[in-house]
Amino acid sequence: NAGVMQNPRHLVRRRGQEARLRCSPMKGHSHVYWYRQLPEEGLKFMVYLQKENIIDESGMPKERFSAEFPKEGPSILRIQQVVRGDSAAYFCASSPTHSGTDTQYFGPGTRLTVL
Amino acid sequence: QQPVQSPQAVILREGEDAVINCSSSKALYSVHWYRQKHGEAPVFLMILLKGGEQKGHDKISASFNEKKQQSSLYLTASQLSYSGTYFCGTENTGNQFYFGTGTSLTVIP
Numbered sequence: 001n002a003g004v005m006q007n008p009r010h011l012v013r014r015r016g017q018e019a020r021l022r023c024s025p026m027k028g029h030s031h032v033y034w035y036r037q038l039p040e041e042g043l044k045f046m047v048y049l050q051k052e053n054i055i056d057e058s059g060m061p062k063e064r065f066s067a068e069f070p071k072e073g074p075s076i077l078r079i080q081q082v083v084r085g086d087s088a089a090y091f092c093a094s095s096p097t098h099s100g101t102d103t104q105y106f107g108p109g110t111r112l113t114v115l
Numbered sequence: 116q117q118p119v120q121s122p123q124a125v126i127l128r129e130g131e132d133a134v135i136n137c138s139s140s141k142a143l144y145s146v147h148w149y150r151q152k153h154g155e156a157p158v159f160l161m162i163l164l165k166g167g168e169q170k171g172h173d174k175i176s177a178s179f180n181e182k183k184q185q186s187s188l189y190l191t192a193s194q195l196s197y198s199g200t201y202f203c204g205t206e207n208t209g210n211q212f213y214f215g216t217g218t219s220l221t222v223i224p
Contacts, residue, residue, distance in 0.1 A: 033212070035214070041217075042117075042200075042202060042214055042215065042216050042217040043157065043202060043214040043217075044214070045211075045212065045213055045214065048212070056210075056211065058211070091156060091157070098210065102162075103147065103159045103162060104147070104159070104204070104212075105159070106149075106156040106157050106158070107156060108155075108156050109156055
């Protein structure tokens with residue numbers, strides 16, 4: 001039973017380019033969460049999605065960032081016109097339901113470096 | 116929204132005990148605890164749901180005081196493998212989930 005998968009594991013972009021981060025949740029999980037972790041800092045919630053719906057994007061910057069979780073395929077976190085401050089580890093997590101009883105299982109993360 | 120953890124950092128010798136606290140300003144539905152090793156993804160430790168609930172496995176346990184909106188993680192007889200950053204994750208009654216500020220734990224021989 002495969003866990004949460006993220007790719008790429010490492011991504012290098014120049015300022016102004018676009019970054020696309022992918023997350024495939026665990027089988028049977030329809031809830032996906034994206035978090036950003038700056039070096040030596042904690043995990044900051046960005047967005048929570050269910051299939052085809054954004055449920056809570058209160059942690060996502062209003063500009064340049066977008067997320068989707070289509071009916072088929074992985075969830076995508078897209079960062080347009082990246083800046084150096086976007087350099088961070090981006091983790092996604094999935095759970096079968098959005099309930100306080102369910103664990104969020106984390107993927108290995110994508111480490112984005114903006115040159 | 117983000118729960119506050121204390122202490123921010125702690126250094127222990129093998130065999131010593133530690134307590135990590137997590138406090139929220141919002142009414143909580145559940146508290147989750149995770150440990151993250153440097154450069155790795157967070158790993159789930161346990162969930163607590165009800166006020167006063169306590170859970171534990173091996174030498175790591177936790178309590179959840181719903182009325183005080185607080186949870187504590189107890190590590191007894193610490194081992195070198197316990198080193199890492201511990202995060203609480205809280206789900207409030209508005210169905211929002213946030214990670215705490217983190218506590219760095221270092222166990223030395």
